[in-house]
Amino acid sequence: MANPTLSWNLAHDVHELLAYQFMVNALQAGTIVAVMAGVVGWYMVLRRQSFAGHTIAVMSFPGAAGAALAGLPGAFGYYLACGIAALAIGREGGEGHSGRSRESAAIGAVQVAGLALGFLFLSLYSGVLEQLETLLFGTFLGIDRNQVLTLLLVALVVLAALALAGRPLLLASLDPEVARARGVPVRALDVGFLLILGLVVAATSQITGALLVFALLVAPPAAAQALTPRPGPSLVLSVVFALLVMWLGLGISYFSIYPLGFFVTSFGFGVFLLAKLVALARARSTQSERGMDGAPEPVAAP
Amino acid sequence: MDVRPPAEVSRRGSSAHASTPTAGDSTALPLEIPAIELRDARVRIGARPPRTVWSGVDLTVRAGEFVAVLGSNGSGKSTLLKAILGLVETAPGAVGVLGGPAGGANREIGYLPQRHGFGSTLPVRGMDLVRLGLDGSNWGVPLGVSAGARRRARERVREVIDLVGASAYAERPFGELSGGEQQRILIAQALVRRPRILMLDEPLDSLDLPNQAAVTALVQRICRTENVAVLLVAHDVNPLLAYLDQVIYLAGGRALQGAVEDVITGPKLSELYGVEIEVLRTRDGRLVVVGQPEAPHVHGHRHDG
Numbered sequence: 001m002a003n004p005t006l007s008w009n010l011a012h013d014v015h016e017l018l019a020y021q022f023m024v025n026a027l028q029a030g031t032i033v034a035v036m037a038g039v040v041g042w043y044m045v046l047r048r049q050s051f052a053g054h055t056i057a058v059m060s061f062p063g064a065a066g067a068a069l070a071g072l073p074g075a076f077g078y079y080l081a082c083g084i085a086a087l088a089i090g091r092e093g094g095e096g097h098s099g100r101s102r103e104s105a106a107i108g109a110v111q112v113a114g115l116a117l118g119f120l121f122l123s124l125y126s127g128v129l130e131q132l133e134t135l136l137f138g139t140f141l142g143i144d145r146n147q148v149l150t151l152l153l154v155a156l157v158v159l160a161a162l163a164l165a166g167r168p169l170l171l172a173s174l175d176p177e178v179a180r181a182r183g184v185p186v187r188a189l190d191v192g193f194l195l196i197l198g199l200v201v202a203a204t205s206q207i208t209g210a211l212l213v214f215a216l217l218v219a220p221p222a223a224a225q226a227l228t229p230r231p232g233p234s235l236v237l238s239v240v241f242a243l244l245v246m247w248l249g250l251g252i253s254y255f256s257i258y259p260l261g262f263f264v265t266s267f268g269f270g271v272f273l274l275a276k277l278v279a280l281a282r283a284r285s286t287q288s289e290r291g292m293d294g295a296p297e298p299v300a301a302p
Numbered sequence: 303m304d305v306r307p308p309a310e311v312s313r314r315g316s317s318a319h320a321s322t323p324t325a326g327d328s329t330a331l332p333l334e335i336p337a338i339e340l341r342d343a344r345v346r347i348g349a350r351p352p353r354t355v356w357s358g359v360d361l362t363v364r365a366g367e368f369v370a371v372l373g374s375n376g377s378g379k380s381t382l383l384k385a386i387l388g389l390v391e392t393a394p395g396a397v398g399v400l401g402g403p404a405g406g407a408n409r410e411i412g413y414l415p416q417r418h419g420f421g422s423t424l425p426v427r428g429m430d431l432v433r434l435g436l437d438g439s440n441w442g443v444p445l446g447v448s449a450g451a452r453r454r455a456r457e458r459v460r461e462v463i464d465l466v467g468a469s470a471y472a473e474r475p476f477g478e479l480s481g482g483e484q485q486r487i488l489i490a491q492a493l494v495r496r497p498r499i500l501m502l503d504e505p506l507d508s509l510d511l512p513n514q515a516a517v518t519a520l521v522q523r524i525c526r527t528e529n530v531a532v533l534l535v536a537h538d539v540n541p542l543l544a545y546l547d548q549v550i551y552l553a554g555g556r557a558l559q560g561a562v563e564d565v566i567t568g569p570k571l572s573e574l575y576g577v578e579i580e581v582l583r584t585r586d587g588r589l590v591v592v593g594q595p596e597a598p599h600v601h602g603h604r605h606d607g
Binding site for chain 2: 046163164165166167168170171174175177178179180181182183184225226229230231234
């Protein structure tokens with residue numbers, strides 16, 4: 001492969017990017033992953049389950065190490081470990097405050113157990129886990145057609161499930177008690193969503209690495225939700241941001257010696273920071289508008 | 303229990319909201335079937351050992367009646383609402399809702415649960431919450447919904463937001479609203495499907511006195527104009543006195559129902575609680591209950607709204 005250099009001719013650069021099959025694979029995989037992460041991450045941030053998501057992401061470490069030990073394909077280990085973690089967390093969850101705190105404790109326990117198992121598998125494997133750095137920080141080299149097709153399949157399952165359950169899940173996330181009174185199976189949706197999150201994390205971490213899943217799962221939706229309180233546009237923005245972060249990261253890391261994870265994470269954080277700044281500036285301006293009227297809102301006489 | 307199919311009386315005309323077909327063709331019950339009826343109802347919760355919250359409870363609430371549910375903390379007020387929703391178990395036939403079993407007509411019930419610190423960080427607009435009240439429990443993608451139906455759904459959301467007087471702030475993020483504003487939005491959410499029963503769990507909690515009066519007046523107006531049966535859980539009867547038709551008083555594992563002046567009396571409450579209770583009436587007509595086993599709940603000023 002010729003040494004890639006970034007020219008100022010964007011069309012030329014893109015043309016060069018797409019000249020290699022591995023780069024096309026990477027872009028396709030990245031696009032699929034970004035769409036999934038944008039949508040599922042949006043619900044995750046709304047449900048304040050970032051800690052659960054992070055723990056499931058950490059599980060890809062024991063998953064990959066265990067798969068290497070057992071001589072199975074790495075992806076299999078990812079999906080299995082993330083799925084088990086999702087079920088373990090979902091089992092402990094429950095209604096209301098006590099359910100939340102029980103879930104939080106369970107997440108911590110699952111995370112510790114996962115890390116311990118990962119180290120155990122790693123030392124039992126005794127060989128060098130070649131993909132260790134890849135596992136943690138991700139790669140875009142060597143994504144083959146099969147991986148792209150698997151990702152596409154996962155994405156179709158995840159998006160179909162969310163299309164079916166999107167509105168009840170939104171209601172159950174915002175207002176579980178009203179949802180339950182209206183016959184929405186809140187508990188089943190809780191567990192189902194964690195399983196979907198497990199699928200998406202397992203898929204995403206194959207590209208971004210276990211530690212950097214969050215760049216895609218948290219930053220774009222958090223930025224989108226900071227920018228608009230309208231659910232529909234916010235969800236679309238989340239996907240757009242995730243795609244932007246992924247495409248920019250892939251494009252630039254192709255021309256650079258630094259790992260993909262660095263760029264994806266930096267752009268993710270950049271998007272989040274920009275959104276927060278915009279939201280802050282907007283809040284300032286509305287505040288000063290309201291400040292013009294002076295007095296607080298009038299109260300009706302009793 | 304006497305279960306008859308509801309008669310076909312078009313009480314509300316054909317103002318069906320399109321995306322919620324089951325709620326549209328609402329029919330009024332004949333007068334003799336109450337909206338809510340409990341006959342010797344009992345609720346036990348917990349497993350080891352089960353605790354009886356209340357038993358032997360007989361209640362009747364009819365369409366267009368405004369009824370307050372009063373009682374000490376832990377007397378089972380919220381549990382009563384949950385029993386009517388079928389969320390806690392009761393004996394078959396003990397709880398009748400709109401002529402059917404409990405839980406069978408939940409789409410006809412607007413429910414506002416008691417929530418502490420709800421929504422202070424909700425990143426959606428008030429009107430989005432109201433809209434979720436309309437079609438949030440529907441599965442699938444609304445692709446097959448016609449433009450007209452979507453417009454009618456939007457109009458219904460606007461209409462009910464107007465009804466509760468929340469138009470000025472319905473487009474602001476819910477978490478930024480004041481307690482009174484949030485409560486109006488949530489009442490709109492409970493009302494958006496034109497329910498025949500409205501159940502509000504401590505909607506006046508954490509509101510200041512002017513807002514308590516305004517919300518109570520609003521609920522009474524809806525009760526009268528829409529002919530809705532209203533159950534409102536409160537710990538202070540005084541903001542409600544001018545508006546109520548009846549009260550349900552829960553204490554000592556039992557319940558009393560009747561007009562305020564018949565139920566909130568020294569002898570009645572003494573019997574219910576099993577200790578000596580005195581009810582004082584101030585010159586401006588407010589009621590003060592003295593001698594409850596717990597801190598006084600019937601009278602209390604709350605300025606934390």
